[in-house]
Amino acid sequence: MAAGEGHLHSTHLVRAALLSVAMVQTVSGAARADGMPIAYLAETCHACHGKGAGQGIPALTSLAAPQIAEAVRAYRDGTRKNAVMNAAASGLDDGTIRELAAYLASNR
Amino acid sequence: MTLTRRGFLAAATATAASLAAPAFAAATPHVVIVGGGAGGATAAGFIRRLAGDRVRVTLVEPSATYITCFFSNWVIGGLRTMADITHDYARLPASGIAVVQARASRIDRDARSVVLDDGTAIAYDRLILSPGIDLRYDALPGYTEAASEIMPHAWKAGPQTELLKRRLDAVKDGGSIVMLAPANPYRCPPGPYERVSLMAHVLKSTGRTKARITVLDAKEKFSKQALFQEAWEQLYPGMVEWLPPSVHGGVERVDPAGSSVVAGLDTFKADLVNVIPPQHAGAIARTSDLAKDGWCPVDATSMRSALDANIFVIGDAASAGEMPKSAFSANSQAKVAGANVLADLLDWPRPDPRFFNTCWSLLGPDDGVKVGALYAPKDGAIASASGFLSAPGETAEEHRRSAAEAEAWYASITAEMFG
Numbered sequence: 001m002a003a004g005e006g007h008l009h010s011t012h013l014v015r016a017a018l019l020s021v022a023m024v025q026t027v028s029g030a031a032r033a034d035g036m037p038i039a040y041l042a043e044t045c046h047a048c049h050g051k052g053a054g055q056g057i058p059a060l061t062s063l064a065a066p067q068i069a070e071a072v073r074a075y076r077d078g079t080r081k082n083a084v085m086n087a088a089a090s091g092l093d094d095g096t097i098r099e100l101a102a103y104l105a106s107n108r
Numbered sequence: 109m110t111l112t113r114r115g116f117l118a119a120a121t122a123t124a125a126s127l128a129a130p131a132f133a134a135a136t137p138h139v140v141i142v143g144g145g146a147g148g149a150t151a152a153g154f155i156r157r158l159a160g161d162r163v164r165v166t167l168v169e170p171s172a173t174y175i176t177c178f179f180s181n182w183v184i185g186g187l188r189t190m191a192d193i194t195h196d197y198a199r200l201p202a203s204g205i206a207v208v209q210a211r212a213s214r215i216d217r218d219a220r221s222v223v224l225d226d227g228t229a230i231a232y233d234r235l236i237l238s239p240g241i242d243l244r245y246d247a248l249p250g251y252t253e254a255a256s257e258i259m260p261h262a263w264k265a266g267p268q269t270e271l272l273k274r275r276l277d278a279v280k281d282g283g284s285i286v287m288l289a290p291a292n293p294y295r296c297p298p299g300p301y302e303r304v305s306l307m308a309h310v311l312k313s314t315g316r317t318k319a320r321i322t323v324l325d326a327k328e329k330f331s332k333q334a335l336f337q338e339a340w341e342q343l344y345p346g347m348v349e350w351l352p353p354s355v356h357g358g359v360e361r362v363d364p365a366g367s368s369v370v371a372g373l374d375t376f377k378a379d380l381v382n383v384i385p386p387q388h389a390g391a392i393a394r395t396s397d398l399a400k401d402g403w404c405p406v407d408a409t410s411m412r413s414a415l416d417a418n419i420f421v422i423g424d425a426a427s428a429g430e431m432p433k434s435a436f437s438a439n440s441q442a443k444v445a446g447a448n449v450l451a452d453l454l455d456w457p458r459p460d461p462r463f464f465n466t467c468w469s470l471l472g473p474d475d476g477v478k479v480g481a482l483y484a485p486k487d488g489a490i491a492s493a494s495g496f497l498s499a500p501g502e503t504a505e506e507h508r509r510s511a512a513e514a515e516a517w518y519a520s521i522t523a524e525m526f527g
């Protein structure tokens with residue numbers, strides 16, 4: 001995806017922004033069908049980064065979307081080390097990470 | 109507020125006729141979840157958070173409170189109290205989850221209903237079954253349910269945890285403890301060895317360093333073996349002995365009255381015998397013909413039962429390929445099953461599953477190690493895609509961080525389960 005990276009980047013940002021707005025506006029905090037895959041992915045984070053996070057595991061609540069995305073990319077690439085997160089982030093593509101970060105930052 | 113069976117029926121009189129009136133049932137699909145542990149309680153919350161009022165969710169669980177088996181070794185080790193690991197379902201109804209405090213005795217698969225022990229039937233469009241394990245009292249001669257009062261298993265948390273703790277606290281310096289560890293598969297693969305470590309910690313920290321713990325294992329090797337054996341040598345020298353079947357000759361029977369264990373090559377008499385017996389899926393899964401060889405086969409992409417398309421089986425009861433039976437696995441599987449239930453009922457897209465597990469184990473206070481992996485479907489089975497394991501010789505600071513991760517994870521997963 002290297003050749004089209006710039007284009008994909010902006011597309012994903014717009015998609016992520018629209019997605020997160022749609023998510024917050026639905027009734028009962030419920031996700032919309034088209035947001036399902038990212039909502040599912042975000043839910044997988046909460047087993048660890050939920051209400052107990054802050055001491056041994058960082059809370060995501062104080063982080064903006066770009067910070068979350070940067071951290072997840074760094075864990076995926078191994079430039080930031082934590083055994084659990086290196087495995088948890090493995091195989092995620094940049095677009096998915098941006099959408100995931102946007103979702104996590106907008107649904108707290 | 110927890111609905112009683114009667115209250116539930118009163119509240120749901122109209123929808124109870126769903127079987128007779130399929131058109132009505134189609135209006136708001138009903139997801140019934142059996143079992144309020146790490147699988148079932150997680151699934152209930154996940155589905156309501158994502159789908160809101162588009163689905164009705166009913167959780168059937170016989171107990172008003174839930175004592176987590178995960179972290180119960182911390183209680184035995186004196187690092188947590190029973191109150192710390194006891195939770196309830198009081199906050200679930202605020203999330204739109206109907207909690208029915210009753211035992212589900214069987215599943216009428218043709219009628220798509222769960223039958224409670226008083227005969228009440230609850231109709232479902234999709235059923236998520238998370239019944240955990242049952243201990244097998246037919247597998248080890250001499251070990252019956254009555255024997256577990258003398259030789260505690262403590263492999264289901266509750267009174268058994270407290271019994272084992274009391275018995276451990278009564279062992280004298282120079283006394284002996286024997287643990288029987290089961291063959292694979294079983295709940296919490298590193299659990300027996302974490303327990304050995306924390307029992308040794310209790311003995312050592314109370315000056316009973318001449319007490320000895322002997323593990324009679326049914327396996328030739330075990331989870332995180334190098335890490336545990338390193339810790340036993342360094343932290344509890346001379347206190348722990350681990351014997352595989354090639355050394356003890358295989359455990360043949362236990363004698364609760366004589367407090368002894370008879371193995372092929374020796375008989376072991378002890379002040380305390382902790383028997384972790386063989387296990388199988390919770391009874392309702394087996395009696396509903398959803399299990400093969402004791403465990404429930406599932407589709408690797410969705411956790412859907414291989415034997416019934418309307419039922420998903422998650423957690424310890426499922427035969428989930430390379431995933432260990434753990435609370436984290438159950439939590440992860442609950443989200444995969446929940447997403448697929450919503451895909452079935454609401455025609456939502458199916459996400460690619462990202463199964464995940466981490467098993468943290470304590471070697472002593474603030475001293476932890478971990479093993480885990482991301483799992484993905486491969487050739488029809490759930491297989492490890494990217495794994496990790498603490499290395500022998502890690503620094504104390506690395507062990508302290510792993511223990512802190514475990515504590516934060518416990519707080520997060522229980523908050524996710526119980527609100």
